[in-house]
Amino acid sequence: MLNKKIIIFLCGILIAGCSATSSRYNRRSESPERNNNLRYSQNTETDTASAEQFYEDNDEEMEPAPDDEAIDIGEVMNRFGASKNNEQISLDQSTSRERTLMEIIKYLNTPYKYGGNSKKGIDCSAFTQTIYTNALSLSLFRSAREQYTQGVSVDKSELQFGDLVFFNTRRRVRPGHVGIYIGDNLFAHASSKHGVIVSSLDHQYYTRTYMGARRMDNSLFAN
Secondary structure, eight states, rough: OOOHHHHHHHHHHHOOOOOOOOOOOOOOOOOOOOOOOGGTTOOOTTTTTHHHHHGGGGOOOOOOOTTTTTTOOHHHHHHOOOOOOGGGGGOOOOHHHHHHHHHHHHTTTTTTTTTTTETTTTTTTHHHHHHHHHHOOOOSSSOOOTTTTSEEEEEEOEEEEEETEEEEEEEOOOOOOOOEEEEEEEEEEEETEEEEEEEEEEHHHHHHHHHEESSSSSTTTOO
């Protein structure tokens, strides 16, 4: 079962203590204006209409997300040497990395919903916002564009677990997509086609649209 394999893989990352790999480039960011009146709370759908209105004029993707973007979990499991014995992460583990992985696992296979922010449906920036809030008690802005103004810029060659990675996927808004880097050139995100999955930065679609990365706090995943 795909979800089970992903959980095994994420546990393998936890045990292996992955950090960053790969190098490429960062693209110029645009300085957005804040839209504080369009924020809405976690785990509610009462303000979904406002969020969708915010995105309404910017929902046109330059091209659809790829059908084959999900990684081959079996191959990655072998790469990390993960086994079924590591299938579950103990609930009493409490490092930032462990809490983040646990939250990501909870949301795997959640369907994509533009403007959504719950397990019934979630978009990319709500996914990153939710993971950071629940696992790290750290507040992110609501949109990918605004999250791109938080923290500090990180070169692609220096990516570390927990960094936010951004992509230029929409015609009118940059960046148009965001995910959470989890190591070995992989990231978790809410794909517009597949819902919450793990994908590779090496996929040609994400290599071409990669825009940059941001780190919220150097001490978050120190342990």
